[in-house]
Amino acid sequence: MSRNAVKDHLDRLADEGRTVTFWLRDDDAVTPTPALDRLLMLTSAHEVPLTLAVIPEETGEALARRLASVPLARVAVHGWSHRSYAVPPAKKQELGLDRPLESVTDELQAGFEKLRELYPAQFLPMLVPPWNRIAPAIVDRLPAIGFTSLSVFGREKSAPLALLNTHVDIMDWHGSHGGKPAEALFAELLSYLAGEEPMRPIGILTHHLVHDAAAWDFLEQLFALTASHPACRWRHSAEILSA
Secondary structure (H helix, E strand, O other), X not given: OXXXXXXXXXXXXXXXXXXXXXXXXXXXXXXXXXXHHHHHHHHHHHOOOEEEEEOOOOOOHHHXXXXXOOOOEEEEEOOOOOOOOXXXXXXXXXXXXXXXXXXXXXXXXXXXXXXXXXXXXXXEEEEOOHHHOEOHHHHOOHHHHOOOEEOOEOOOOOOOOEEOOEOEEOEOOOOOOOEOOHHHHHHHHHHHHOOOOOOOOEEEEEOHHHOOHHHHHHHHHHHHHHOOOOOEEEOOHHHHHHO
């Protein structure tokens, strides 16, 4: 039902000559894997641009070589190590104030420079905080490091640099730890499609390393519905930010 409701809404937008912009962010890439290959083949088949949030500490030439042949891929900085320094019961967070501020910013600078060197043509000066959490004091330091944009999860708020968020996370982190049911995700998507005028770009968040059959199936359905629909535009994050 929800998938049909999304299609009906998109059909109405097309009839009115209106469009909605989508973008795709996938987190936690480090090295080539069969799961990454599957994601790259799926996005390429539907010509969906991909922003890959790469963890700098352990990544290297192998991933850079794999992505060099993927023209629709861009690389963002996913913290430094994806290691939490928060003291339980606080939620996991790498980019908090549990360490000296300079230690955090030095690591972000190292990650920025490492990925910029590995991906001279595909690097995006965007920070994607692990777990989508970052202390405001660290956000304030990002422009000085070289970051021009920030991407977390949820509706956009004010920030000292451009903000391009994701809004629909396909994973059920608090339940099955697999993909959410497709109908629930389409209902979530519809709430964004119908909720704003004019509509902001809608970000879809994936984690290829932990996808199960439900997660892959939803992406197949989503791309099949939207990639060639006249009311939909899948765009590069860099293109959205430059506009």
